[in-house]
Amino acid sequence: MEATGTEEVDKLKTKFISAWNNMKYNENKLLHARSGCTIEDHVIAGNVEEFRKDFISRIWLTYREEFPSIEGSALTTDCGWGCTLRTGQMLLAQGLILHFLGRAWTWPDALNIDNSDSESWTSHTVKKFTASFEASLSGERELKTPTISLKETIGRYSDDHEMQNEIYHRKIISWFGDSPLALFGLHQLIKYGKKSGKKAGDWYGPAVVAHILRKAVEEARHPELQGITIYVAQDCTVYSSDVIDKQCASMAPDITDDKAVIILVPVRLGGERTNIDYLEFVKTFHCPSPKKMSFRKMDPSCTIGFYCRNVQDFKRASEEITKMLKVFSKEKYPLFTFVNGHSRDYDFTSTTTNEEDLFSEDEKKRLKRFSTEEFVLL
Template sequence: MNPSSSSVSLEGQPPDDELTEDWHFLTAEFNGTQQLEESREDEDAEEVEDRGRLRSKLVSAWNSVKYGWSLKQKSKFSRSSPVIMLGKSYELKDQGDREHFRRSFTTLLWLTYRRGFPPLSGGSLTTDSGWGCVLRTGQMLLAQGLLLHLMPPGWTWCASQRVSKDDSDLQVSSTGRGLYLKEEEEKKSRRHSLDSNLNRPMEATHRRVVTWFLDRPAAPFGIHMLVELGKSSGKKAGDWYGPSIAAHILRKAVAASADVPNLVVYVAQDCTIYLEDVKRLCERPPPQCWKSVIVLVPVRLGGQDLNPSYITCVKRLLTLQSCIGIIGGKPKHSLFFVGFQDDHLLHLDPHYCRPTVDTTKQNFPLESFHCKYPRKMSFSRMDPSCTIGFYAKGQKDFEAMCSAVNEVLTTSAEMYPMFIFVDGASQEEEESCRTSSNDITYIQRNAEHRHVVTSNSMDEFVLL
């Protein structure tokens, strides 16, 4: 995302400073002095590999056309209005707040299209360009929950490399003219060096979290694992994944991973969070101990367009510290929303195709996993089909989250609430409990909610 006012880039393209030759994926070194004698079998294998690579490129190009692209332009931020991002407010007219916002935004993990990774299961695709944006935004939503789960409050990431004086981390406009915020190189260098020493243990954890999302079959939350888990929903590599299906894939991925045993994911059913279901999922011995939980709520906020009555509600949800973001965007053009300023949503865009990072290096570069340039999009352009995420560290945090979210839902929307909380368990859970061999007593649902009939929550959305 080049900040230059004279440059734009197409979706599916990396920023100008990261452009590489799209047609070369091999990184193996070739010694020109060495004579290689290849057999006919090796030549045939190479020809088959080339055909598969060409097919992957053509499929990627077709998906880019099929799902659309648009011109990328810079975003301007006003100094007269605060920026709200994941429960925190930043006054951009204040230099300290500007720096705090810049560092907080840069800390968010930015997961984009990649190319040149090992072929995905069931085909020869080596890129998710054009079709994997919902999975990428789902990864970013989960990554934010993991950072809150594993890092101390207030932790921010700082690049080890010095930032070029030509880079502009934030563009602020007060009278229509752009004002680029720049800092003294010497101060920034000293701060980066100090932060690197102080945050060394946290940086190791940060790097480990990044590896969980790498584009390789063994990564617990990588594109290979998510595509594999999506097969049970009838999806395969190259298909369009809706926000609801992405939520269930993330739930399965966390449940199948041994890397975060004290974290679970709960997906709301038909815009309903069943508190007893969450309790069963989070409880661990002794009973007063709870696992941390990420709550994902798939919703559809209107018909073809976002219902205006829900805009205020979306804004207020993003002001909650328990909110970890929203998977949404434009139709078949998913973005990861993390905040807003006035009538514009702040987001991370996965539609930049970068080469796969070589993870064989001990200190592989992390810069491509963090975005320096925040972008905005009007609320009016938001696709009403989305998934909202929340995180609670423990039982008290979950109860506080429910109270805060419920207050927003009951006071913000003029129409029916975006989603609701229900004491008791869903019908599906009750039926599974009756057939379970475990000798456990469960709380039944309240009588006033017995009329609720849950349908297949794997549908793309639930219309309110």
């Protein structure tokens, strides 16, 4: 009964926010009608629609139910415990969108969704939506949902580039399917989590999830994923030479291009609550969205992610981020740092792994240290 009451409260909040936004934007339209539309008015109105399209285009991965049971358990849902794993999936999905499609890409069908509010997306709807995406790639069955039929969707595109983008979009989503075979699906992530003492039903902290994502990408053998890697910072420190080494490493002798990298930095923004000294800096990474939360309510343990397309992009990003760290960091305690050289130059134990043990002893110690982080923002 308590959970049902909470759900009703959440639904009421969502309806209230939607009503407020409708009143707010309708009021703007009335003001424009009275005062006359200017070029600036059109730009602002266009920005709202562009933002909405961009926001809906972000891949949304959340609690699911009735998927195949997770190995070693009878669980067929991650409701109540998979929040950080899902958030980690979304972070990785966004990195892959940037890698394959670029930042300017938006989903052509984003504004065709009848109702983009979360309350309209029931678990049944989400299951049908995801299953249709997977089936469109595998050709296992005919799709009954015309709005996401691959053949019909591709038929609307005017050039090969748009068609190729849609194929990549669907392929990325299929990698996160709730299936034991999906490369970055919940089943695979939990399998890697077992190496750090985690199991299905446990709460996963952001540092643990960061290492799980790194291992999942490293173990992926899909040809199109060989051009991207993940680096996880050690003790809030990004060692530039370690990052570049990962970018320049290649599994195939004929590949000479440097890899793209997703840099994950597990940090703590305070003890039990977020330290207010970090708020201004954290805001520089916060993309305003239709729904938000107070920084004071945010769990202080989190992971910050960056995407760099190549070595040159990484060097440029590290310089710019370092400048921001200096500006926003009070006293001499930045949120994290970029350091030249390798971690071994500073007497850190190497984090190399072998096939028999996916996590090194050093990684296991760090993951154990972060094992108490629960219900966190990635």
